[in-house]
Amino acid sequence: MTEHTTMTHLECARCQRSYDADAVAHLCECGSPLLVRYDLERAGARLDPGVLAGRSNSDFWRLHEVLPLRDPANAVSLGESVTPLLEVSTLGAEVGIPHLMLKDEGLNPTGTFKARGAVTGVSRAKELGVKVIAMPTNGNAGGAWASYGARAGIEVVLCMPTDAPPLSVVEADAAGATASMVRGQISDAGAMIAAQTPEHGWYEAATLKEPYRIEGKKVMGYEIAEQLGWRLPDAIVYPTGGGVGLIGIYKAFLEMQQLGWIDDPLPKLICVQAEGCAPIVRAFEAGADTSQPWPDAQTVAQGIRVPKALGDFLVLAAVRATGGTAVAVSDEPIRDAMRTIARSEGLFICPEGAANVVALPALLERGALDPDDRVVLLNTGCGLKYPETLSADLPVLDIGDRLPPARSEGASR
Amino acid sequence: MTEHTTMTHLECARCQRSYDADAVAHLCECGSPLLVRYDLERAGARLDPGVLAGRSNSDFWRLHEVLPLRDPANAVSLGESVTPLLEVSTLGAEVGIPHLMLKDEGLNPTGTFKARGAVTGVSRAKELGVKVIAMPTNGNAGGAWASYGARAGIEVVLCMPTDAPPLSVVEADAAGATASMVRGQISDAGAMIAAQTPEHGWYEAATLKEPYRIEGKKVMGYEIAEQLGWRLPDAIVYPTGGGVGLIGIYKAFLEMQQLGWIDDPLPKLICVQAEGCAPIVRAFEAGADTSQPWPDAQTVAQGIRVPKALGDFLVLAAVRATGGTAVAVSDEPIRDAMRTIARSEGLFICPEGAANVVALPALLERGALDPDDRVVLLNTGCGLKYPETLSADLPVLDIGDRLPPARSEGASR
Numbered sequence: 001m002t003e004h005t006t007m008t009h010l011e012c013a014r015c016q017r018s019y020d021a022d023a024v025a026h027l028c029e030c031g032s033p034l035l036v037r038y039d040l041e042r043a044g045a046r047l048d049p050g051v052l053a054g055r056s057n058s059d060f061w062r063l064h065e066v067l068p069l070r071d072p073a074n075a076v077s078l079g080e081s082v083t084p085l086l087e088v089s090t091l092g093a094e095v096g097i098p099h100l101m102l103k104d105e106g107l108n109p110t111g112t113f114k115a116r117g118a119v120t121g122v123s124r125a126k127e128l129g130v131k132v133i134a135m136p137t138n139g140n141a142g143g144a145w146a147s148y149g150a151r152a153g154i155e156v157v158l159c160m161p162t163d164a165p166p167l168s169v170v171e172a173d174a175a176g177a178t179a180s181m182v183r184g185q186i187s188d189a190g191a192m193i194a195a196q197t198p199e200h201g202w203y204e205a206a207t208l209k210e211p212y213r214i215e216g217k218k219v220m221g222y223e224i225a226e227q228l229g230w231r232l233p234d235a236i237v238y239p240t241g242g243g244v245g246l247i248g249i250y251k252a253f254l255e256m257q258q259l260g261w262i263d264d265p266l267p268k269l270i271c272v273q274a275e276g277c278a279p280i281v282r283a284f285e286a287g288a289d290t291s292q293p294w295p296d297a298q299t300v301a302q303g304i305r306v307p308k309a310l311g312d313f314l315v316l317a318a319v320r321a322t323g324g325t326a327v328a329v330s331d332e333p334i335r336d337a338m339r340t341i342a343r344s345e346g347l348f349i350c351p352e353g354a355a356n357v358v359a360l361p362a363l364l365e366r367g368a369l370d371p372d373d374r375v376v377l378l379n380t381g382c383g384l385k386y387p388e389t390l391s392a393d394l395p396v397l398d399i400g401d402r403l404p405p406a407r408s409e410g411a412s413r
Numbered sequence: 414m415t416e417h418t419t420m421t422h423l424e425c426a427r428c429q430r431s432y433d434a435d436a437v438a439h440l441c442e443c444g445s446p447l448l449v450r451y452d453l454e455r456a457g458a459r460l461d462p463g464v465l466a467g468r469s470n471s472d473f474w475r476l477h478e479v480l481p482l483r484d485p486a487n488a489v490s491l492g493e494s495v496t497p498l499l500e501v502s503t504l505g506a507e508v509g510i511p512h513l514m515l516k517d518e519g520l521n522p523t524g525t526f527k528a529r530g531a532v533t534g535v536s537r538a539k540e541l542g543v544k545v546i547a548m549p550t551n552g553n554a555g556g557a558w559a560s561y562g563a564r565a566g567i568e569v570v571l572c573m574p575t576d577a578p579p580l581s582v583v584e585a586d587a588a589g590a591t592a593s594m595v596r597g598q599i600s601d602a603g604a605m606i607a608a609q610t611p612e613h614g615w616y617e618a619a620t621l622k623e624p625y626r627i628e629g630k631k632v633m634g635y636e637i638a639e640q641l642g643w644r645l646p647d648a649i650v651y652p653t654g655g656g657v658g659l660i661g662i663y664k665a666f667l668e669m670q671q672l673g674w675i676d677d678p679l680p681k682l683i684c685v686q687a688e689g690c691a692p693i694v695r696a697f698e699a700g701a702d703t704s705q706p707w708p709d710a711q712t713v714a715q716g717i718r719v720p721k722a723l724g725d726f727l728v729l730a731a732v733r734a735t736g737g738t739a740v741a742v743s744d745e746p747i748r749d750a751m752r753t754i755a756r757s758e759g760l761f762i763c764p765e766g767a768a769n770v771v772a773l774p775a776l777l778e779r780g781a782l783d784p785d786d787r788v789v790l791l792n793t794g795c796g797l798k799y800p801e802t803l804s805a806d807l808p809v810l811d812i813g814d815r816l817p818p819a820r821s822e823g824a825s826r
Contacts, residue, residue, distance in 0.1 A: 057470040058495055078759055079497025079517050082471055086492050090566075104492050107520060110761070111797050132819045143761075151759030153503075155819045162809060167797060173805035174755035174796075178819050184812045196816050342587035346491055346564030348523070348556075383587075384524050384580060387800040392586035396575060399597045403609050406545045406568045406591050 006043040007068050010034040010211050013314055021068070024128050026209050033208035033311055035251065036068045036215050044259045049230055057082040060119055063222055066255060068120060068215050074127040076152040078109035080119060083220075085227040085376065090344040095360045099374040101233070103224060106349060106382030110171065112303075113217065113245060113380045114144035120216035122148040125203055130154060134202035136189035138241070138302050139168030140381060145205065146177035157202060159189035165302055165386055185297055187307050207242040208310045214248045221252025224376055225262055232264040234373035235324070237359065239352035239380055240271040240280055241304035243315035249378075250318035267376070269319050270368065271326035272359045274299030279308060280315055284326035289313050300331045300389065301351040303380060325368040329358040338383060338390060351389055353379030419456040420481050423447040423624050426727055434481070437541050439622050446621035446724055448664065449481045449628050457672045462643055470495040473532055476635055479668060481533060481628050487540040489565040491522035493532060496633075498640040498789065503757040508773045512787040514646070516637060519762060519795030523584065525716075526630065526658060526793045527557035533629035535561040538616055543567060547615035549602035551654070551715050552581030553794060558618065559590035570615060572602040578715055578799055598710055600720050620655035621723045627661045634665025637789060638675055645677040647786035648737070650772065652765035652793055653684040653693055654717035656728035662791075663731035680789070682732050683781065684739035685772045687712030692721060693728055697739035702726050713744045713802065714764040716793060738781040742771040751796060751803060764802055766792030 010019040012028035013035050019025050025034055043065040055062035058081040061072065069075060085103050092100030105113035122145065125133055133149055134157040135141065142158040149156035158172055158179040172179050182189050190206050197204045208214065225232060232253070238246045246269055256262045273281050277297035283290060293308040309315065319326060337354040341347050356377045363369040383389070395404060423432040425441035426448050432438050438447055456478040468475035471494040474485065482488060498516050505513030518526035535558060538546055546562055547570040548554065555571040562569035571585055571592040585592050595602050603619050610617045621627065638645060645666070651659045659682055669675045686694050690710035696703060706721040722728065732739060750767035754760050769790045776782040796802070808817060 058497065077497075077499070079499050079520060081494050081497070081520075084471065084490075084492025084494070086490070107492060107494075107522065109520065111524075111795065132821065134816075134819075147755070147759035147761065149759070150756055155821055157816065157819050159810070159816055166805075167800045169807065170800070170803050170805045171755075171761050171796070173807065174752050174761060174803055175759055176756040176820075178817055179805070180808045180810050180817055182810045182812060182814070188812045192810075192813065192816060200818065200822065202819070339587050342560070342584075343563055343589040346560035346562070346588055348560065348584050348587060382524065382797070383584070384795070384797040387580045387583070390583050390587055392579075392583045392592070394582065394586065395593045397572070397593050397595045397605075399595060399601045400605065401595070403547075403570065403572055403605060404591055404593055405613065406547075406570050406615070407589075408545065408568055409613065 004064050004072055006039040006065050008037050008039050011037050034211040036211050038066050040258045068124055068212050074123050076123045076148050080109050082223055083107050088345045096371050097375050102377045102379050104379050110144045110147050111382045111385045112140040114141040116216035117213035118144040118148040121213040122152050124212040126152045130203040132202045133205045134193050134197055135205040136186050136193050138186050139164035140303055143168040143171035146172035146175035150175040159193055185307055214244050217245045217248030218252040221249035233267050233376045235268040236376045237270045237356045238378045239304050239355050240273050241306040242309045243311050247311050247314045266322045269322045269324040272355050273328050274301050275328045275330045277305045278328035281326040281328045300334055301355050303352045327359050327362055329355050333358045348383035349379045350381040350383055417477050417485055419452040419478050421450050421452050424450050447624040449624050451479050453671045481537055481625050487536050489536045489561050493522050495636055496520050501758045509784050510788050515790045515792050518793050523557045523560050524795045524798045525553040527554040529629035530626035531557040531561040534626040535565050537625040539565045543616040545615045546618045547606050547610050548618040549599050549606050551599050552577035553716055556581040556584035559585035559588035563588040572606055598720055627657050630658045630661030631665040634662035646680050646789045648681040649789045650683045650769045651791045652717050652768045653686050654719040655722045656724050660724050660727045679735045682735045682737040685768050686741050687714050688741045688743045690718045691741035694739040694741045713747055714768050716765045740772050740775055742768050746771045761796035762792045763794035763796055
């Protein structure tokens with residue numbers, strides 16, 4: 001029987017030490033995250049763009065040769081499929097980037113790209129015999145892991161800040177997670193999970209503290225390349241909290257280079273953060289290899305409120321290696337940007353995704369983006385997940401009253 | 414060049430009168446809805462299950478021969494793809510129907526199956542040169558049509574009850590619709606739209622008042638058949654408001670029979686309504702061909718709060734022709750059912766979809782379902798669309814506090 005995956009081992013992202021991929025593993029002895037490695041020569045002998053095109057877009061594991069599952073029977077699914085890469089040329093014309101595209105991760109189960117990490121993370125946890133997963137979350141990862149955990153029959157323990165988005169809290173609670181809130185940041189929740197995990201024997205799945213979440217996220221990189229006919233875009237703009245998606249996309253590009261599937265220069269990877277929590281931006285501007293914890297982090301885009309990311313050095317390296325940059329945006333224009341995108345393209349996206357749009361003028365101005373660039377905006381989730389962010393104040397009529405005219409009629413009436 | 418569609422004409426669903434498919438059309442002179450007809454012989458010569466399998470699941474128009482668009486350039490897309498048909502065997506074991514499945518329409522753009530109707534409805538409106546679409550809505554259809562309208566550059570005028578789900582109101586407003594609320598039911602909103610449309614020259618797109626929405630909905634029927642290898646399930650359980658999805662699924666089955674793609678007896682089509690608004694159930698039980706307006710309709714499952722459906726006679730005919738039934742459920746267990754499904758399967762579904770689950774014990778008891786039946790539950794939308802329906806009351810900790818133990822630890826500690 002042909003092996004399902006060509007996974008060979010785990011490798012420390014910093015010191016390259018090797019670990020067994022068939023045992024439970026978290027961080028390297030040096031404290032850094034572990035990355036999954038594959039025999040890409042063997043993978044490439046069985047999988048190429050033509051073979052991939054023949055596999056269903058409704059099958060998350062269509063890239064199984066370069067994903068970490070030994071036995072397909074352990075796959076946990078909520079029906080995820082390839083997410084769309086949409087041309088957003090009306091928005092593009094407004095901002096002065098005609099070749100603007102949006103990768104819409106809001107169509108994943110649970111409404112955000114956190115589902116991707118949960119697919120591989122929970123499936124692999126199941127394969128390794130894990131009974132209880134524990135993790136801190138700003139909300140959406142918790143909702144995703146709780147949901148996939150429920151589907152897999154694995155218990156999930158969550159700790160999140162008291163101001164996590166209420167709907168993701170409800171989602172996690174409904175899925176049966178043992179969830180609690182802490183008067184603090186995700187970093188405080190993370191410290192509590194880390195400190196108390198050993199005595200419980202939980203499987204700690206905080207961002208990058210297990211090696212498999214990133215593998216699900218990297219699929220975004222493969223999909224972008226495939227959807228553009230294996231011609232890479234000039235830039236990918238990514239709202240950055242823990243940064244796993246960006247690290248994963250970069251890992252996918254390096255793998256595709258080794259597989260010989262792509263020749264183009266890699267896209268500029270561009271980090272967007274909020275002015276109220278911009279540790280990566282500050283480190284990038286300072287020329288530092290790692291970030292410093294951001295005190296009293298605050299932003300409406302709660303998914304990117306991560307005061308100190310474990311993978312900061314990987315994010316910074318990927319941004320620099322691709323000629324990208326990092327930029328911080330203020331909170332006020334984010335709500336307006338959500339409305340702009342909804343009105344121009346019909347897309348109701350999350351505040352984190354809208355932060356990308358807010359960043360575009362500054363990126364053009366400083367020359368980080370060229371107006372002719374083919375630019376992909378990574379939208380990490382749907383706006384439905386944040387019902388408190390926008391409001392509507394509609395006219396209220398009695399039965400039989402006159403309706404307001406359409407906008408185009410307004411002027412002439 | 415091969416024609417994109419084999420659409421031949423529009424036909425009255427009641428009196429069979431014929432109408433030109435290339436002119437704007439609403440109801441028949443007799444007041445009944447119009448259905449789109451195709452040259453299925455020509456369609457079948459170009460499309461069969463094998464050809465279909467070779468077309469991408471990320472392309473809504475993969476069935477274009479039996480969909481109503483003349484020119485693919487008029488297709489309006491927000492990235493919709495084939496939705497998953499998931500085995501829900503944990504839930505199935507709990508309710509005593511081992512072969513239980515769920516078609517998850519919550520993964521459509523805008524979070525509900527209303528997107529399907531908007532894809533074909535708005536695309537076709539664009540093809541016909543429509544500038545302003547007007548419609549009443551309970552919320553989700555308005556969100557979908559406003560979003561697809563924005564994507565198409567078509568204005569949308571909406572009128573909805575004051576107690577429409579707030580998030581769908583925000584969604585429609587953000588997408589730039591001219592929306593108002595009325596102190597009444599969707600039927601009151603519909604009467605206002607109908608009365609005021611002529612003077613404005615709007616294109617009225619109330620349920621079944623244009624022929625194309627149903628064509629998008631029918632794709633669910635094709636997908637269910639394809640996903641089960643062209644072996645039909647024994648029953649499909651459907652939360653019924655306007656009933657367009659059920660009418661569409663039935664139309665798809667009849668088309669597939671003519672195309673020679675299916676041999677099985679058709680699935681029992683089973684209507685689920687709320688006790689606070691059950692006109693179809695009452696008509697079914699009375700042996701009537703049409704329903705009577707339901708006074709003071711109320712239910713937590715707002716999407717199925719339709720006091721009188723224009724297509725009621727089509728729904729009743731489809732239910733009877735397939736040996737199905739109609740059943741009403743009370744509101745109280747719906748929230749519990751949402752939690753049950755989330756905990757057992759990781760699926761956070763909408764109240765309408767949860768109403769299906771509430772109906773199962775009664776359907777088994779009265780013999781409308783057999784425990785051995787292969788049953789598909791049609792979930793019409795994601796739970797995220799109804800953030801006010803469930804709540805969570807989590808323990809709040811200070812930094813460093815002890816976390817609550819996992820459930821499995823609870824007993825032993």
